[in-house]
Amino acid sequence: MLWLVLLLGLSKPPTAMRTVEIRGMEFHPAVLTVAVGDTVVWVNRDIVPHTATASGRVKAWDTTQLSQGQTGRYVARHKGTLRYRCTFHPTMHGTLIVR
Amino acid sequence: MSRSKHSLPLFAAALVFAAPLAAQNPPDLSDPEVAHVAVTANSIDIDAAKFAQTRTHNTAVKQFAATMITDHTAVNQQAAALATKLGVTPADNAVSQSLQADAKKAHTALESLHGAAFDRAYMDREIAYHQAVLDAIDKVLIPTTDNAELKQLLTNVRPAVAAHLDHAKQVRSQLGAAARTGK
Numbered sequence: 561m562l563w564l565v566l567l568l569g570l571s572k573p574p575t576a577m578r579t580v581e582i583r584g585m586e587f588h589p590a591v592l593t594v595a596v597g598d599t600v601v602w603v604n605r606d607i608v609p610h611t612a613t614a615s616g617r618v619k620a621w622d623t624t625q626l627s628q629g630q631t632g633r634y635v636a637r638h639k640g641t642l643r644y645r646c647t648f649h650p651t652m653h654g655t656l657i658v659r
Numbered sequence: 660m661s662r663s664k665h666s667l668p669l670f671a672a673a674l675v676f677a678a679p680l681a682a683q684n685p686p687d688l689s690d691p692e693v694a695h696v697a698v699t700a701n702s703i704d705i706d707a708a709k710f711a712q713t714r715t716h717n718t719a720v721k722q723f724a725a726t727m728i729t730d731h732t733a734v735n736q737q738a739a740a741l742a743t744k745l746g747v748t749p750a751d752n753a754v755s756q757s758l759q760a761d762a763k764k765a766h767t768a769l770e771s772l773h774g775a776a777f778d779r780a781y782m783d784r785e786i787a788y789h790q791a792v793l794d795a796i797d798k799v800l801i802p803t804t805d806n807a808e809l810k811q812l813l814t815n816v817r818p819a820v821a822a823h824l825d826h827a828k829q830v831r832s833q834l835g836a837a838a839r840t841g842k
Contacts, residue, residue, distance in 0.1 A: 607733050607819070649822050650826055
């Protein structure tokens with residue numbers, strides 16, 4: 561039994577929950593590096609609504625509108641560098657690096 | 660400077676009770692008056708954006724206007740909630756009245772414009788307005804506010820106003836290029 565538990569533990573590396581705070585019209589941190597399988601959570605601390613929306617033709621994710629205090633999440637499934645933005649505020653950009 | 664001649668000095672002059680004067684002698688506003696100015700400034704921009712949405716056909720201008728409505732509405736809701744919490748009734752004052760009078764003039768000027776001319780004038784106005792509001796926040800509203808929570812609200816709002824200003828400049832620069840190629 562112990563053997564089985566250990567095996568399962570080894571075959572699936574632990575995944576983490578990583579948070580990006582949206583405050584002062586910026587993503588904090590603006591560049592975040594995570595591992596495949598990690599969950600990224602965006603939490604909006606601003607008064608005004610925001611989104612965290614993957615750039616590009618095929619959007620990997622779109623949190624859609626997050627009002628103050630709301631959260632949106634994305635499970636990083638593929639390696640790569642993904643840029644994202646707030647669709648309401650074109651001055652807001654972030655980068656997610658999945659390793 | 661590629662601004663249109665359209666009544667910009669008026670906006671700047673009427674709004675900037677703040678900028679040059681405030682450095683030496685900011686208007687002495689009570690907290691209920693500061694709250695009134697904040698709500699008035701937001702409402703003016705919401706009204707301008709609603710009008711722009713009925714007039715513009717430009718996607719970037721439409722999106723900008725939609726963001727102005729969403730953001731300034733959110734700020735006003737927060738301001739109203741704070742005023743209720745603090746038991747403050749926003750009090751009308753000379754600064755609010757000057758803002759309203761100026762907004763009325765701006766609206767009249769914009770009403771006569773259509774198409775690209777409207778888009779440029781609206782965005783010019785938004786640039787001037789947000790710059791003036793930013794100056795007012797820095798030089799009048801935050802310094803004269805006594806209540807810590809009201810001061811914090813103004814501090815929290817400031818980055819949004821700054822981002823709106825940059826957004827407006829971005830949209831305006833697109834319009835400028837389009838206008839030149841169209842001639």
